[in-house]
Amino acid sequence: MDQSPINAQIEFRTVTKLYGQIAAVRDMSLTVERGEFLTILGPSGSGKTTVLMLLAGFVAPSRGDILISGKSVAAVPAYRRDQGIVFQSYALFPHLTVRRNLEFPLEMRGMKVAERAQRVGLILERVHLQDFGDRFPSQLSGGQQQRVALARALIADPPILLLDEPLGALDRNLREEMQGEIKSLHKEFGKTTVCVTHDQEEALTLSDRIVVMRAGQIEQTDTPETLYDRPATQFVANFLGEANILENLDYVVESDSAQPTGTVPMIRPERLGIANTATPKSADGDRRQYVAGIVDDMIYAGPLRKYHVRVGGGVLVVREHVASGQQIFKPGDKVRLDWLRSDLRFVTA
Amino acid sequence: MQTLQKQRLTGIGLALPVLIVLVVVFGIPLVQLFLTSLNAPMFSVSNYLRFLQDPANVRVVLQTVQISVIATAACLIVGYPTAYLIVAAPKRLRIVLIVLVMIPYLTSGLARTYAWIMILGDSGLINNLLLQFGIISSPLLLIYNRMALYVGMVHIMLPMMVLSLVSVMLGIDKSLMAAARSMGAPPFTAFCRVFFPLSIPGVRSATLLVFVICLGFYIIPASLGGLGDVMLSNFLASQVTTTFDLVSVATGSFVLLAIAIVVLSILGLDLSGTQGLAAQVPRRSRFARPSLIGWLTRSLTEFSTGFRAKRWTAHRYRPRGEGWLPEIGGKVLVLLVLTYLLAPSVVVIVMSFSSGSYIEFPPSGLSLRWYRSFFGNTAWYGAAWTSMEIGLAVALLSTIVGTLAAYGLSRTSPRLRSTLNVVILTPITIPVIVVGVACYFGLANLGLIGSRTGVILAQSIGAISYVVVIVSATLANFDRRLEQAAQSMRAGPLQTFARVTLPLIRPGIIGGAFLAFIHSFDEVVITSLVSGFSVTTLPLKMWENIRNAIDPTLAAVASLLTVLPMLWLIGMCVVWQRSESKAQFPIPSAAN
CATH class of the missing domain: 1.10.3720.10 (MetI-like)
Incomplete structure (x- = not known):
């Protein structure tokens, strides 16, 4: 184990996994670089869990190959691989104490008792659970269980860390705290990390790169910012955040860009401005498009206010940050929407 | 795919001991009896007609x-x-x-x-x-x-x-x-x-x-x-x-x-x-x-x-x-x-x-x-001792093979699992006298009538069913991801079973062993048919007493x-x- 590098490169070569006639994953090729934090994002049934199971070695690919640091592992069972996994709802052994849970991977690697105890002590301290070593998992809160699961996955210093919906079982506040914890652990340990989730916020905050999956195939792979700002497809645009699709409307969408990548114009709700019809146009008015509409609904959401505005045969969603001096519109009010033409994106359907 | 198939094969392999015992002691004689009742190889329903023509x-x-x-x-x-x-x-x-x-x-x-x-x-x-x-x-x-x-x-x-x-x-x-x-x-x-x-x-x-x-x-x-x-x-x-x-x-x-x-x-x-x-x-x-x-x-x-x-x-x-x-x-x-x-x-x-x-x-x-009379009479406490020994043997045998089968079945495909389950549970879902009659002929085939081994095998037929049922129920509530977790930490299949699965399903196994023992310790019908008067268990001794002189x-x-x-x-x-x-x-x- 001492010889094993701190992280590894992962490569999927046209991997297909069939269950009967159905392909859970089809012709997937992907490379995860050393030390990278890659998130696989997709709705349920998109094949993302199968990707993780393939990577973990719990299922073998039907076709194609999986390589870890250049060596094929398609035929290597899970228990001969060197990896740490944080399972959905943690899979902590209920019959073992926290300490014994943490010792388990070390014991399986044949480590001496004294060294095991030392490592357990260190990692417990690292995840701030030094007083909880003798508790059973059921005696811990959700956040503490999550930290034990992370510690257990990292304690044997595997080059690869796999996270399966790591924060799914936590409530909102705790989730934010744990996101920070995962991020700092990633930075500190530098493991190649693959995380599977359906939570877009989790994906956006944690990852170096995100893979969006749909029906067993990769829809788009990019950094979080590119993915959100320049989605390639309507599916990605809708799955990651909210999107106004400007299609089949009564007005012409004016476009600046000479060569739009896709055909369907799309704009994010926060890029839209909303104003009283009487408000004078702004200085950069010639770079903007203006349309008139009627407020359908107003949703107050703390820092944000969301308007649904009926415009030319469709409804656009406008997201506005709450600020003082703002005019608040009611359903039925006539309003004028505007956006910078450069904020428009063209996606494929 | 390979690993999955291998897993399913292992699953069936683990169920094999149970199936062999069932088929030899119970299945084959049941088929033999059926053929006899149909006058094989002539095949007629005359026996059934004759049976039903007798008003008694x-x-x-x-x-x-x-x-x-x-x-x-x-x-x-x-x-x-x-x-x-x-x-x-x-x-x-x-x-x-x-x-x-x-x-x-x-x-x-x-x-x-x-x-x-x-x-x-x-x-x-x-x-x-x-x-x-x-x-x-x-x-x-x-x-x-x-x-x-x-x-x-x-x-x-x-x-x-x-x-x-x-x-x-x-x-x-x-x-x-x-x-x-x-x-x-x-x-x-x-x-x-x-x-x-x-x-x-x-x-x-x-x-x-x-x-x-x-x-x-x-x-x-x-x-x-x-x-x-x-x-x-x-x-x-x-x-x-x-x-x-x-x-x-x-x-x-x-x-x-x-x-x-x-x-x-x-x-x-x-x-x-x-x-x-x-x-x-x-x-x-x-x-x-x-x-x-x-x-x-x-x-x-x-x-x-x-x-x-x-x-x-x-x-x-x-x-x-x-x-x-x-x-x-x-x-x-x-x-x-x-x-x-x-x-x-x-x-x-x-x-x-x-x-x-x-x-x-x-x-x-x-x-x-x-009570003094019980503990002072060899016939009584000897019978109790025999029952205890047979009961422990039955519990041991059926717990081991039953647990293996239940564990094996839990990793086969659901369809195969339910079919095999029906087979394994047959001895406790059909009238016990039929089981007894079948076991009688099964043990006769093996020359085990009147031997302890025979009694143990016959009683295990039902006891295995109980063990399989209760261990399967425990396994159904067992979170499979715990096994995956162990494997991801480099525990091999045997280590995973011994360190994670076994401790967690132990209550079910103990419960199954307990029911198997009780089943054996109280069995009269099957035992009386296969004991050939040479093995006297406590229930048999009691039954003889109830029927003849009430001591x-x-x-x-x-x-x-x-x-x-x-x-x-x-x-x-x-x-x-x-x-x-x-x-x-x-x-x-x-x-x-």
């Missing part, structure tokens, strides 16, 4: 069905409200009530039968009391008639009915009743429109189970019924032990088996058609026992755990207050049922301390002479057999509580 046979068949129907109906009529009231009771009381019903369920059937002889006999408790108070001048004929037969059969089957129904009813979300009440349904309407329909599938499987077991009754008709109250089992047993007419035994067995199968499938299917669950119900009816035994584990777990989140929703919206009349009526009913179930054992225990040279109630003086020592033995399951039960609860409190005790302060 037809009378026995009809009588068997009639007695079983009435006994089952009585169990259902008494059992349903009892189970409902038990489920409705507050938690602590409910657990006490369940344990009180479980004690007779686990007590030796022979001891319970003996108790009724002591109560209903010519010089039994009731006649003695009535004579003493001068109400009658000569003993009433309370025993050896149809009524006594029903009293005994219902006494034996009622705990199983109640426990099965309790298991079903505990699974019904009580908040549904509260919801119905909130929509304006009075308590009784809410019961009829919501609770009752939801309980129907469970009621059906419990009823079918009780009915099929009733079909195979042997001891009660022979010891409490009159000369005319013969059931098919008695008929078959006498054929095997006296005339030994192979063709007629085979034919009779398959007539009985046919009744059981027809009732199991047709009744199950018919009722299911109205519910649109056609494909699942026959299977479910065969799995009635899993629910019962799986529940056994669950309730013990519940017993030992202070708080369970999954039960929380069911209790949150529990409707209260049903009026004083149903409440008092309910209490009286439960009290009567418990008296009926428990009083006979109490009577036997009290009588066993009698100092007289014959059994009387109330005893004129107290002494331990009958008061029997009272001491019966009391010991009544106290034994109580000790078992207490011991198991302690073990469970300890392991539970260690692993699952919730500390509220930790939930920050």
Whole structure:
């Protein structure tokens, strides 16, 4: 184990996994670089869990190959691989104490008792659970269980860390705290990390790169910012955040860009401005498009206010940050929407 | 794909020992018997025609069905409200009530039968009391008639009915009743429109189970019924032990088996058609026992755990207050049922301390002479020792092969699993006399009649089924991801099993071993057929005593057999509580 590098490169070569006639994953090729934090994002049934199971070695690919640091592992069972996994709802052994849970991977690697105890002590301290070593998992809160699961996955210093919906079982506040914890652990340990989730916020905050999956195939792979700002497809645009699709409307969408990548114009709700019809146009008015509409609904959401505005045969969603001096519109009010033409994106359907 | 297939192959491989034992001891002879009954290789139904042309046979068949129907109906009529009231009771009381019903369920059937002889006999408790108070001048004929037969059969089957129904009813979300009440349904309407329909599938499987077991009754008709109250089992047993007419035994067995199968499938299917669950119900009816035994584990777990989140929703919206009349009526009913179930054992225990040279109630003086007689008589304690040894061997054998099979089956495909499950559970879903007859021929093939090995194999047939059922139920609740977690930490398949799976399913394995032991320790029908008079187990010795001379020592033995399951039960609860409190005790302060 001492010889094993701190992280590894992962490569999927046209991997297909069939269950009967159905392909859970089809012709997937992907490379995860050393030390990278890659998130696989997709709705349920998109094949993302199968990707993780393939990577973990719990299922073998039907076709194609999986390589870890250049060596094929398609035929290597899970228990001969060197990896740490944080399972959905943690899979902590209920019959073992926290300490014994943490010792388990070390014991399986044949480590001496004294060294095991030392490592357990260190990692417990690292995840701030030094007083909880003798508790059973059921005696811990959700956040503490999550930290034990992370510690257990990292304690044997595997080059690869796999996270399966790591924060799914936590409530909102705790989730934010744990996101920070995962991020700092990633930075500190530098493991190649693959995380599977359906939570877009989790994906956006944690990852170096995100893979969006749909029906067993990769829809788009990019950094979080590119993915959100320049989605390639309507599916990605809708799955990651909210999107106004400007299609089949009564007005012409004016476009600046000479060569739009896709055909369907799309704009994010926060890029839209909303104003009283009487408000004078702004200085950069010639770079903007203006349309008139009627407020359908107003949703107050703390820092944000969301308007649904009926415009030319469709409804656009406008997201506005709450600020003082703002005019608040009611359903039925006539309003004028505007956006910078450069904020428009063209996606494929 | 390769790994999956390999896994499935290993799964079948692990089930192989069980399948081999089943096929050799039970399957092959069953087929042989069937062929014999059909006059193979000529193949004709002449034997069946001859069997059914004899009016005496037809009378026995009809009588068997009639007695079983009435006994089952009585169990259902008494059992349903009892189970409902038990489920409705507050938690602590409910657990006490369940344990009180479980004690007779686990007590030796022979001891319970003996108790009724002591109560209903010519010089039994009731006649003695009535004579003493001068109400009658000569003993009433309370025993050896149809009524006594029903009293005994219902006494034996009622705990199983109640426990099965309790298991079903505990699974019904009580908040549904509260919801119905909130929509304006009075308590009784809410019961009829919501609770009752939801309980129907469970009621059906419990009823079918009780009915099929009733079909195979042997001891009660022979010891409490009159000369005319013969059931098919008695008929078959006498054929095997006296005339030994192979063709007629085979034919009779398959007539009985046919009744059981027809009732199991047709009744199950018919009722299911109205519910649109056609494909699942026959299977479910065969799995009635899993629910019962799986529940056994669950309730013990519940017993030992202070708080369970999954039960929380069911209790949150529990409707209260049903009026004083149903409440008092309910209490009286439960009290009567418990008296009926428990009083006979109490009577036997009290009588066993009698100092007289014959059994009387109330005893004129107290002494331990009958216990001394038991421990001083080689025939008695030797039989007990034999039973203990055989019981331990059966428990060991069936626990090992049954656990392997259950574990193996849990990794095969669901379809194969359910098919093999049906095969493995056959010995406890068909009338026991048929199992006995088949085992007799199976062991005869192997030359093992009259040997301990033979008895152990024959008893393991049923015991394995219990182990598979209870271990499978435990495995169904076992989180597979824990095994994956272990493997991701480099634990190989064996290490994973030994370090993670085994410790976590241990309660199920202990429970299975316990039931296997009890099954062996109380077995009469199969054992009496295959023992060939050379192996005397305690039940056989008791049975011989009940039939011939009633030796008061029997009272001491019966009391010991009544106290034994109580000790078992207490011991198991302690073990469970300890392991539970260690692993699952919730500390509220930790939930920050």
